[in-house]
Amino acid sequence: MNAANKLELLPAVDVRDGQAVRLVHGESGSETSYGDPLQAALAWQAAGAEWLHLVDLDAAFGTGDNRAQIAQVARSMDIKVELSGGIRDDDSLAAALATGCTRVNIGTAALEDPEWVAKIIAEHGDKIAVGLDVRGTTLRGRGWTRDGGDLYETLARLDSEGCARYVVTDINKDGTLQGPNLELLKNVCAATDRPVVASGGVSSLDDLRAIAALVPEGVEGSIVGKALYAKAFTLEEALAAV
Numbered sequence: 001m002n003a004a005n006k007l008e009l010l011p012a013v014d015v016r017d018g019q020a021v022r023l024v025h026g027e028s029g030s031e032t033s034y035g036d037p038l039q040a041a042l043a044w045q046a047a048g049a050e051w052l053h054l055v056d057l058d059a060a061f062g063t064g065d066n067r068a069q070i071a072q073v074a075r076s077m078d079i080k081v082e083l084s085g086g087i088r089d090d091d092s093l094a095a096a097l098a099t100g101c102t103r104v105n106i107g108t109a110a111l112e113d114p115e116w117v118a119k120i121i122a123e124h125g126d127k128i129a130v131g132l133d134v135r136g137t138t139l140r141g142r143g144w145t146r147d148g149g150d151l152y153e154t155l156a157r158l159d160s161e162g163c164a165r166y167v168v169t170d171i172n173k174d175g176t177l178q179g180p181n182l183e184l185l186k187n188v189c190a191a192t193d194r195p196v197v198a199s200g201g202v203s204s205l206d207d208l209r210a211i212a213a214l215v216p217e218g219v220e221g222s223i224v225g226k227a228l229y230a231k232a233f234t235l236e237e238a239l240a241a242v
């Protein structure tokens with residue numbers, strides 16, 4: 001639980017082909033574009049965000065990368081940055097950490113290269129979070145296109161290796177504005193004593209209040225994407241609501 005016992009909000013900037021975009025169910029080709037990623041990030045910062053969730057979607061999909069632009073955005077922020085997408089080896093991890101980000105979020109590598117992930121957890125502690133991107137209870141990697149094993153078995157393994165935190169995304173909810181999967185969040189919190197960041201489906205201030213009610217169970221934060229870009233509420237309203 002964080003010190004203030006308050007849900008942290010992480011507005012998302014996902015970058016594809018140089019643009020800030022939102023996807024539906026994380027499907028390549030479902031992009032809606034929202035313009036310059038730096039302007040989007042600066043807008044969330046100006047609105048009072050304490051965190052930015054910054055994703056290189058091309059790196060996650062294996063369709064190239066936006067590494068220089070992502071680094072520019074991360075370095076321009078005065079707030080904490082969680083950096084995600086395509087961090088799968090020493091080179092990509094070093095590039096991510098060199099941006100000065102607060103932590104990185106590892107997806108595919110946690111499924112496909114468990115030894116490397118155990119090593120970087122041991123080396124970097126809470127600078128490493130693992131993204132558990134799930135459909136049902138099956139993890140998905142490589143831009144959410146490939147099955148990567150059972151959620152709870154992987155969680156137990158990562159817990160035993162000292163993983164500091166999990167970012168839990170329900171792929172079926174992501175980008176849909178259909179509300180978060182509270183059941184999944186409760187189940188993950190029951191299975192680990194590590195903090196959980198919720199991701200996927202937030203559509204309203206009531207959704208954020210429902211996630212905030214899970215702070216005592218171990219939910220530390222919530223990523224907010226589509227709802228902010230679609231202007232379902234403002235970030236100022238969201239920060240006041242939780």
Ligand SMILES: O=C(O)c1ccccc1N[C@@H]1O[C@H](COP(=O)(O)O)[C@@H](O)[C@H]1O
Binds near residue numbers: 057086109
């Ligand atoms: O955020 C998305 O919408 C998204 C969609 C499809 C794939 C990945 C997505 N986002 C983030 O990318 C990391 C995974 O990257 P990798 O597997 O480590 O290369 C995942 O944790 C999401 O945060």
